[in-house]
Amino acid sequence: MAGLDSLYQELILDHAKRRLGATDLAELPELTESTCGATSHQRNPICGDEITLRVTLDGEVVSDIAWEGLGCSISQASASMLTDLARGTTTAELAQLTEGFREAMRSKGQLPLDEERYGDAAALSGVSKFTARVKCAMLAWVALEDATRRARPTTG
């Protein structure tokens, strides 16, 4: 199952278990006027994967990400890795990272993710060869992109 190991790397299986940022959103304090944040719910209608992700911004900086969701190991690992990567970045950096990630995922294995920029999430490079799984990897990223856009509705 050599081909599979490029998909299910150790780091991915680790993150799928660790689920950084995963929480019960109902337990978190409500977003208020002064905390700039928003929530996005995304689902993958093909396999039923779901994520609800909440981003909190401090000015231009992503101060926190919290999410709850159900899904395969790729979608869970991706949400965990993204949480790790995006906390503390600026929204501009995040937009670039997301664009780069999307391009890599669409590249059918041609564009690996740079480990220096993407950290653990670079381990998701292998997913792009499994086109049926790209949506799984993208789910959390799309949720964060959407939540961030909602959190800063009129800027940019």
Added chain:
Amino acid sequence: MSTTPATADQTAPQTAQQAAGKPVFDPAAVRDDFPLLGVEVNGEPLVYLDSAATSQRPRAVLDAERRFLETVNSAVHRGAHTLAAEATELFEGARATVAGFVGAEPEQLVWTSGATAGLNLVAYSLGNAAAGRAVPGHEDAVRQWVPGPGDDIVVTEAEHHANLVPWLELAARTGAAVRAIPVHDDGTLDLDAAGALLTPRTRVLAFSHVSNVLGVVNPVEQLVALAREATGGTALTVLDACQSAPHLPLDLPALGVDVAVFSGHKVLGPNGIGALYGRAEVLEALPPFLLGGSMITTVTLEGAEYLPPPQRFEAGTQPVSQAVALAAAVDYQRAVADRFGTDALLAHERALERQLRHGLRELPGIRLLGDAAGTDDGTVERVALQAFEVDGVHAHDVGQLLDARGVAVRVGHHCAQPLHRRFGTTASVRASAGIYTTAHDVDVFLDALSGVRSYFGVA
């Protein structure tokens, strides 16, 4: 690939067939007819266990379509040239063949693009009647089926979205309610609840013959009788025969339903073709859904008059080569049944069903969705199709590991979200057999599955 003979794993019914000296069906004898079964996937011989999603086509079907396109192709029911006449003859001949496949008369069979189109046809036809567009002279007949405020459309919790969403939409447009007959843990329908849900307010009862997730054969006659008892026979009974048509001999008129649908691509035929069966009086009374060419008698700028069924429901250019190829698929299946005997085919189906279900039950950490024990003592009938969950591993990941071994299964909600919710999950894995599925296929699948939990570190 393999012409591997059935392994020693043969389960009781087949052995009984053998012991009784009856003919035995060995799928190895037909596998060579299916070119696709010879492909390799990820370096492994394909083990195709996704026939419930779509079946593979024998060469006879591929050849029939090609032959039609190369020698006869032209528009049917239009134009006077020789090819058009030949094409029309083949097209109508195909209708007779496919009608015969389900015990019906040709006039009772409407071509559709598939089961989804057939179910929408019925729902939208009733919606048109609700909007005052009943067929002149048939207002009374159709009125009893048309839902309105306070009326019910009864379905089951196990329906494919194709047999649910059109009814939800019809209910929303007419002010009616959709009510669902619950499913027991073992996958059978709760008939007591069905008896209570069916009332004189029931306008439509729509249900699957075999759920595409549970594999249980629902008691059609009993449900039809319950509907008749509750309504005095005024409810329209609609059967989704998508998953029974590939596995069981069908006699739709004998089942007593008003309407039934199935898809060609699940019965060894092409995509883009399917059929709707309707009792003659029912088709007569249903107004058309799609409108346009080929379904009219007279058109003026003020209005149009429609052809009788089945043409009334066949607006526009029809999928002719697909219809011809679907008839070839029916002929192919009939030839196999003639050669081996229907009993032998059914015995093989049951053997696979048991091998699949028992094999899954024996693996640790597997939960079956609907595990009707009555299958073993014959009190519940099943087809060889089983959905399940693997504890600690998401269905998508299970499917990926099986794929690496060349095993093709379906993962996800299989277009049955309410049913998955009822079983407390969002996704499952489904293995399903076709006429060409061998015991060896099931063995390879079970073997590949047995390694999944350790791969993901949950066992």
